[in-house]
Amino acid sequence: MAQLIPIKVTVNDTVYERQVEPRLLLSDFIRHELGLFGTHVGCEHGMCGACTILFDGEPVRSCLIFAVQANGHQIKTVESLGSPDHMHPLQEAFHEKHGLQCGFCTPGILMTVVPFLEEHPHPTEDEIREAIDGNICRCTGYEKIIESVQAASEKMSSGK
Amino acid sequence: MTGKYFGQPVLRLEDKHLLTGRAKFCDDIVIPGMLHAAFLRSDYAHAIIKNIDVTEARKHPGVVAVYTAEDMGDYWKIGPLQVPPPFAIKDAQFNARPLPPIAKDKVRFSGEPIAIVIAESRYIAEDACEDIIFDAEPLPAVIDLEKAWEDTSVLVHDDLPSNMAALVKQEAGDYEAAKKQADVVVSKRFVADHVAGAAMENRGFVVNWDERTQEMTVWAGTQAPLPLRSAIAGRMGLVENQVRVITPYIGGGFGPKVMTSQADDVLLPWISMKLNRPIKWIEDRRENFLATTSERDQVHHCEMALKKDGTILGFKDVFYHNTGAYDPYGMTVPLNTQTHTVSNYRVPNFYTEIRMVFTNEMVVTPVRGAGRSEGVFVMERMMDLAAKELKMDPVEIRLKNLLKKEEFPLNTGVIGQDFVVGVLDSGDYKNNLEKCIQMVDYEKFRKEIQPKARKEGKHLGIGVVAFTEGTAVGPYEGARVTVGNNGKVSVSTGYSTQGQGHFTVFAQIVAEQLNVKVEDVRVITGDTGHFHWGAGTFASRGATIAGSAIHAAAVLVREKIFATAAKFLEVPEDQVDLCEGSACVKGHPEKFISLGDLAGKANPMRGAVEADVKPGLEATAYYAPPHGATGSGACAMIVDVDPETFKVKIERFVLVHDCGTVINPLLLEGQIQGGVSMGIGNAFYEKMVYDENGQLMTASFMDYLMPQATDMPRKMEIGHNVHPSPLNTLGLKGVGEAGALPPSPAFCQAVEDALYEYELDLTESNLNPSMLYEFRNKAIKR
Amino acid sequence: MKPAQFDYYAPASVEEALDKLAELGYEGKVLAGGQSLIAAMNFRMARPGSLVDLNNIPELSYIKPTADGGLAIGTMTRVYAVEHSPEVAKRFPLLPEVAHYIGHAQIRRRGSFGGAIAHADPSGQLPGIAKVMNAKCLIRSKGKEDRWVDAADLIIGPFMTVIEYEDLLTEVVLPPNPPRTGSSYQQVARQNGGYALAACASVLTLDDKNKCQDARLILMGVGEMPILSDKVKEILIGQEPTEEAFKEVGEAVQSEIDPSSDLNGTSEYRRDLIRVLVPRSLALSLERAKKGS
The missing domain is CATH 3.30.365.10 (Aldehyde oxidase/xanthine dehydrogenase, molybdopterin binding domain)
Incomplete structure (x- = not known):
């Protein structure tokens, strides 16, 4: 019989207590145990970036972490940013600049960019390109994603 | 043609749910009692199945059922063809070998399903797949297209005399006669490499x-x-x-x-x-x-006959097309190749022959580009070859042969993927290129920038190519437009959407007709419970075919609004005006009835309805084109090549495009940019590689390289020509695949130009630094 | 793509971890950053019976100056932390320069410095960099004396090291470089964040007459493990570092490397890259050595 380990994880400021099999991937835990479907799974080998979340504030691939490793840690997913009626300035910028098409990679990109903009409030285009280089987008060709991040940085630094 | 909403850069209605993680994708669907499936797939590319023992797997805790072909009994049968054979083409030969649901007796590609496990979780289902004992006798794998065609080859389907899946020849004019008149004849073998659709979902x-x-x-x-x-x-x-x-x-379709x-x-x-x-x-x-299916993978043997001045007299193309182990999707891809090799240029005599072969590889069906990429690639490379032979500038030879505005409509004489003879409806292909070289400042590059760079030891090169994109083929799509009791409008179409922005562009079309806010139009796509006629999302046909149907339905609803409002406002129809969200009396905006109230009046619950009057403010309409509408364009690329490491940087990327009337310029740019990134990926990163045993060497994103943000040019400079299609009321043509078509040939031409010290001859659509090194080593030094 | 079952242990201290590793023996495997291991487990190409997770041992994450002016880096220090540490940048600018090329930022946030070395991926950068920096690795195991192993002796083949099942690499110590030392890294990869087709790093030290006092060169992606060049020493030490000499090194190391061909590059191409990258790296290191105090 598989081991079951009790864990206590804070996701988007809510504390969850669950029993998990050690092999359960954090991405599957977030999606299927907690029902937070905004985190997407594109490759399960750490290459596409769709499942990027914040783990104690750091952007990481949730497909390369076991849920059991999140015990005692703080997690943020795209659901923590904004709602359709009250979007985060970054989400607003993506909407205004057409920074998404199918939207499947988008949550991972947003969760990569949120801490990036905290560290680089006035990023150059090259810095943005490099920051999102670990997130594959098949639809946009990235140009409008980069414009979105630029626009977001302006919005956020002017406090709008 | 722009209006209040139509033609405007309206922001997308679908964004907010996607951006906030609220959009519902397939894996987000949860039903109580739901079980999970995993397939056991063959590691062998080609093998005779001896035994599949699922005893242990069935006993695995959490497993509910395991099925093999054997377990399916009479239900197991080979599926129908999804696309019929092209019998509209004279003497076409086609051997139908559609997919079985699960392998029986023999496996024909690595990855073919041989058993399915149903379990309480996907984790358990995968565990149980490992408990299955699969006993098979491996056979040699059929991989090389040209060798597969030969009579001596091992057979993928034992009941056929050869690996021929199809043989289709089409000729317009008389190529051999044209060749006799020619001053020069150039010929070359090309490979169009195998790529994946690789949608993120x-x-x-x-x-x-x-x-x-x-x-x-x-x-x-x-x-x-x-x-x-x-x-x-x-x-x-x-x-x-x-x-x-x-x-x-x-999360993306791409074919x-x-x-x-x-x-x-x-x-x-x-x-x-x-x-x-x-x-x-x-x-x-x-x-x-x-x-899943994938595409490209063709080998072309091309020949072009020209006059000394560069005028094309004829073109011949005999090509091998890999259909994979089965051919359920008919001949869509190679027929698209046939139609796109010559569609740019005036080619009076054209012979084309498809040799479609079965191999021990996954099934080949369209991937964004869908056969067009290959056609554009070989034709553009042949233009470059001819230019070199004739010592002409690559732009000059193109301008000489590109079709001009006054030559349309032009019957190509070649039957395409829609089984009708191709007609190029409109455009100005020559002007696309002229505009493109103006934008990239070709003259300045040749006369100033490049010579200066060369003096400094830099290797800058330019590539300029032209292309067409056959889009918006039939048979048809349909839609229903209904004004609701709250005045908001619902639109239902059988067309399905994967991120293109249909919720928005369809809403724009309706909003324009009914004078309602775009956000008050709710579009439902691809739900057969709401609308149950239509063919599907392919061939860049959404905005044109479904969009035209939606437009037609909206026009009918508009007419009904006028007719119904006239009665309630007690004025003649020509005195009715559409204000935002209401119908009013012309010149008297205070005399109005809201569309919601009008919808209620049009659906009375008691009393008699006049004969022939249908209830509600609703209409259903269909659109079926006589043939596809053809988009066109030209592309220029400037690259900087490190002649020691063969790393290539794209310095500039210019694309001029004509997709007729533009519904939403913002979304149009997005479509083109996305296509271009796939084209750049195809040119220098993405490639599916099978080894000689039929093992896919690139079955992960570690080995199949998707283009990243830092691989893209800094800015895609996009220009537009607008020649509305005469085929539909709105003048639309498709655009979804356009960007993916020109990057490979432009890249080849630019790299050859950059490495000017050598007579490089790039003949593959996908290159990498190591291949460039090998090509350079084979090349003659100038 | 779901991993097979395993048992999981999360020791809170090094001692506990060593106990558990000793108890599990062959069945046990260390889980450090997991950025290679978990991907391999998802493909079921790796299927350890038990994992001993080091992520709950805070005492394994640190960057500390050593008495002689070098640095000691705890095995669980994230690559990202190494990349962005001012201490590291000041003493060993080569490290952040290289770290930048390791996977993408999200991978470096989680991936661990010691884990990347112990993984001994022939395409990985850090095992080779540890070698060229003369790093020393502290290996501990239950009931045994602590062992210091030179990075050069640590790796014995592709994905193979002298670290046994019950062992734990706990610390990597980087000895200080003499003054007037310059270093640099050069690689060619298909894409940012991808594996290098070929790479090299060099460390040059100049004497007061501007001659080469020491020269170290590591060649990566061109053999079964990173290759520390002897030729560079033969050619450069005691000599004037000139462009010609650097080119000569690029030629001479051809006898030291044995690149294989794969999807991304032929053996010949990789050889040629080394021929190109070695002089580029040496020239850059020289420039930096001249500037170095």
Whole structure:
């Protein structure tokens, strides 16, 4: 019989207590145990970036972490940013600049960019390109994603 | 043609749910009692099945059922062709070998399903797959296209005399006669490399048979919900209204999701009914690489006959097309190649021959570009070859032969993927190129920038190519437009969407006609419970075909609004005006009735309705074009090549495009940019490679290189020409695949130009630094 | 793509971890950053019976100056932390320069410095960099004396090291470089964040007459493990570092490397890259050595 380990994880400021099999991937835990479907799974080998979340504030691939490793840690997913009626300035910028098409990679990109903009409030285009280089987008060709991040940085630094 | 909404850069209605993680994708669907499926797939590319022992797997805790072909009994049968053979073409030969739902007796490609496990979780299902003992006798794999064609080859299908899947010859004019008149004849062999669709979301399928209602509901990440519904109903012996296919949000399509693959649509519904349980199957990335369809992979033998001045007299192309182990999708891809090799230029004599071969590889069906990429690649490379031979500038030879505005409509004499003779409807191909070289400042580059760079030891090169994109083919699409009692408008179409922005552009079309706010138009796509006629998402046809149907329906609703409002406002119809969200008396905006109230009046609950009057402010309409509308364009690329490491940087990328009337310029740019990134990926990063044993060497994103943000040019400079298509009221042409077409040939030409010290001869559509090194080593130094 | 079952242990201290590793023996496997291991487990190409997770041992994450002016880096220090540490940048600018090329930022946030070395991926950068920096690795195990192993002796083949099942690499110590030392890294990869087709790093030290006092060169992606060049020493030490000499090194190391061909590059191409990258790296290191105090 598989081991079951009790864990206590804070996701988007809510504390969850669950029993998990050690092999359960954090991405599957977030999606299927907690029902937070905004985190997407594109490759399960750490290459596409769709499942990027914040783990104690750091952007990481949730497909390369076991849920059991999140015990005692703080997690943020795209659901923590904004709602359709009250979007985060970054989400607003993506909407205004057409920074998404199918939207499947988008949550991972947003969760990569949120801490990036905290560290680089006035990023150059090259810095943005490099920051999102670990997130594959098949639809946009990235140009409008980069414009979105630029626009977001302006919005956020002017406090709008 | 711009209006209040139509032609404007309206922001997308679908964004907010996607951006906040609220959009519902296939794997987000949860049904109580749902079970999970995993396939055991063959590691062998070609083998005779001896035995599949599932005893242990069935005993695995948490496993509910395991099925092999054997277990399916009489239900197992080879599926129908999804696209019929091209018998509209004279003497076409086609050997139909559609997909089986699960392998029986023999496996024909690595990744082919041989058993399916149904379990309480995907984790357990994968565990149980490892408990299955698969005993098979391996056979040599058929991989090389040209060798596969030979009579001596091992056979993929033993009941056929050869690996010929199809042989189709088409000729316009008389190539051999033209060749006799020619001053020069150039010839070359080209390879169009194998690439994946690689949508970020893999395929997904959830099926629920409800025994009590006798209805089956399916959620599928498909580009073709209606063919899927019909296929399921047909196989399950149900009438169509017992099957409802819903497409939730879909994370990209790019072609492969148009396939009904048998494994999901035939097998999973059967299992759901058998177990009376909902089943979910979410394809993983490895399965997507191994067993979803992919494309390109052709070998061309081209010949071009020209006059001394560069005028094309004729073109001949005999090409091998890999269809993979089966050919369920008919000949869409190679027919598209046939039509796109010559569609740019005045080619009076044209001979083209498709040799479609079976191999021990995954099935080949369209991927963004869909045969056009290959046609454009070989034609543009041949233009470069001819230019070199004639010592002409590559731009000059193109300008000489490109079709001009006054030459349209032009009957090409070649039957395409839609089984009708191609007609190029409109455009100005020559002007596209002229505009493009102006934007890139070709003269300045040649006279100033490049010579200066060369002096400094830099290797800058330019490539300039032209292309067409045959789009918006039939047969038809349809839609229903309804004004609701709250004044908001609903639109339903069978067309499905994967991120293109259809919720928005369709709403713009309707909002323009009915003078309602765009956000008050709610579009439902690809739900067979809402609209059950249509063909599917392919061939860049959404905005044009479904859009035209929606427009037609909106026009009918508008007429009905006028007729109904006239009665209630008690004025003649020509005195009725559409204010925002209401109908009013012309010049008297205070005398109005809101559209919502009018919708209520049009649906009276008591009293007599006049004969021939249909209830509600609603209309359904269809659009079916006589043939496709052809988009066109030109592209210039400037590259900087490191002559020691052969790393290539794209310094500038310019694209001029004509897709007729523009519905939403913002979304249009997005479509082009996305296509270009795929084209750049195809040119220098993405390549599916099979080894000689039929093993896919690139079954992960570690080996299949997707273009990244830092691989893209800094800015894609996009210019537009607008020549509305005469084929539809709105003047639309498709654009979805355009960007993917020109990068490979432009890249080759630019790299050859950059490495000017050598007479480089790049003949493959996908290159990498190591290949450039090898090509350079083979090249003659100037 | 779901991993097979395993048992999981999360020791809170090094001692506990060593106990558990000793108890599990062959069945046990260390889980450090997991950025290679978990991907391999998802493909079921790796299927350890048990994992001993080091992520709950805070005492394994640190960057500390050593008495002689070098640095000691705890095995669980994230690559990202190494990349962005001012201490590291000041003493060993080569490290952040290289770290930048390791996977993408999200991978470096989680991936661990010691884990990347112990993984001994022939395409990985850090095992080779540890070698060229003369790093020393502290290996501990239950009931045994602590062992210091030179990075050069640590790796014995592709994905193979002298670290046994019950062992734990706990610390990597980087000895200080003499003044007037310059270093640099050069690689060619298909894409940012991808594996290098070929790479090299060099460390040059100049004497007061501007001659080469020491020269170290590591060649990566061109053999079964990173290759520390002897030729560079033969050619450069005691000599004037000139462009010609650097080119000569690029030629001479051809006898030291044995690149294989794969999807991304032929053996010949990789050889040629080394021929190109070695002089580029040496020239850059020289420039930096001249500037170095």
